[in-house]
Amino acid sequence: MADLARELGVSTTTISRALSDHFSIGPAMKQKVQKLARKYNYQPNRMASALRKGKSKLLGIVVPYLEGRFFPTVVYGMEKAASKAGYNVIICQSHEDVVLERRNLDTLLSAQVAGVLVSMSRTTLDYKHFDKLRSRGMPLVFFDRVEEGDNVNAVVLDDREGGYISTRHLIGQGCRRIAHLAGPQHLNIYRNRRQGYLDALREAGLPEDENLVVYSDMLHAQGVDSLRQLMLLPNPPDAVFSAGDDSALGALQEARRQGLRVPEDVAITGFSNETFTLVTEPNLTSVDQRSEEMGQAAVRLLLELIDAEGGPFSPRKVSLRPELLVRQSSLREPELYAEAAEPALIVRRR
């Protein structure tokens, strides 16, 4: 900026204002400055700007991991919404470790981000580090895996609905003993998916059988084990609603290994619409989580928070509608669905 000022014989103040399109600068001067800036390939120093203004144009993102399709897609949505507003993002992974999660937050704090987007790690059981962030006035929005309480801003999938429509679909396909592979119940997402499952059972007048609910960390291997365990029951299930795609896949593979036909002997559905659901044999029915919308909604909410500048802001929870993608692994009665030939039939889009 000093160079430009010298060359044009004006002050850096004028340069600064011209570049940020300040109203007090005449159009002629603005033209000149901006042209010269382009010529010299001027790059603003965001650090200096952030230092002076006390706020940067950076948003921090903390995700449990990036593998798979869900989080990258969410991050993509975030990037889109952020860049539209002139922001950039820093991505950190907690690798499902609360210690790393805390360290990530410190990193973001000292990078002077304008706000933080968090999806909690699986091992996050207390929330002090988030309180610390808030006490420093750092705008904070959770997504997908959210902190409990009324005081949090969050964007979530309606996981209860996801569990509900999955289970209802299975019931509609004639299944009567529906098992559930459930995740850690301290995480909202898994608790709600289970609740939707129970709601659908109750609505249909089917009994709740605790033997049919298997709790695990939802990994592939645990899906294998869970299915094995379920099939040893005196009265084994005719369907499995898994709260995650990895364990659904494990269950699917183990079922076939046992010589069971899917979906005829046991119908299987997953959750997340991971890429591989279109690759398994049979293709895996799953719930799409509106990943990209989730990212965009989270950033929009965060930007509102930032613009409110710590002023009065009543916490908001945005809830997105899940979408059941019915595929072969649960389609016992294809004639019920005219479009059943489609590989990724959307049964419910409201």
Added chain:
Amino acid sequence: MADLARELGVSTTTISRALSDHFSIGPAMKQKVQKLARKYNYQPNRMASALRKGKSKLLGIVVPYLEGRFFPTVVYGMEKAASKAGYNVIICQSHEDVVLERRNLDTLLSAQVAGVLVSMSRTTLDYKHFDKLRSRGMPLVFFDRVEEGDNVNAVVLDDREGGYISTRHLIGQGCRRIAHLAGPQHLNIYRNRRQGYLDALREAGLPEDENLVVYSDMLHAQGVDSLRQLMLLPNPPDAVFSAGDDSALGALQEARRQGLRVPEDVAITGFSNETFTLVTEPNLTSVDQRSEEMGQAAVRLLLELIDAEGGPFSPRKVSLRPELLVRQSSLREPELYAEAAEPALIVRRR
């Protein structure tokens, strides 16, 4: 820092030095300062520090995309190596778009990163934006998809070797008409994989048949099309070496749709060791790209560059050894492999 200085009755200079473990500060004072800093939960302002020192502790990463397993794993390796050296990373996606790639580099520049790690987008055909970076003295390391030329620092997989061992393996399994699904030849990785394929053919005395090489962008749908096209040849192939897993998967599915047995009628191998290779039926043979090591190596190289401070530094290329993971999709002669029962048999680890 000012608060701490006041409370301890010393200058901010002392605080600054004590916190950065400067030799001129006595151990007693260091203790006191660091304790108080913890008590007040002091967070250094990295922007201010970066502004003053002219360099930050941030590394910029530009990847084409994050979906799948390869890039997240590379990034994980980068995070690990970076945090060991006190650095953090900013991740940007170019989404295979050179326009976005350029914008990302601008963003990173103005975020005052200490260095940049780039894997080029598929649409990057000229390299001016990288020259611009270099002309500003910004340390730059490429990984996986690298710029051509002697003047670049880069970490790559030995893709030629990957193509070579894949093809050799197929030859060893008795295949004689081996097709190749090739990617855009302006990208080093695809050019080299093809070269390895040709080398192995030549070594085995097999003819090169250009009809057996199909060029595409390596997407799933293009794998489907390519296989269809290949099977229409008067003399169709008995094996397919695909330079990517997505198109390998497409080929695999199309082959089975046509009623071909895999690997008996046509053996298929892919490249990248994506997660889904363990899910397909049959499981897909693929080349592992040492993703995590690649990330670590790239950061190590970048840090060396940064520490050299623009001084003399002869450009270096690090090349990693690929690993062929033989699975059912190419295993015609299992008796050749004692450990063939393993789902992910490592055939060649040198």
Added chain:
DNA sequence: TTGTATGCGTTATCAA
């Protein structure tokens, strides 16, 4: 071993 003074690049304030 500690302190004083200064500047990194930008922008807000106040004055012209």
Added chain:
DNA sequence: TTGATAACGCATACAA
């Protein structure tokens, strides 16, 4: 409409 000046938080040359 423009400019002079100070300040953001930190690190360092120099002095003590």
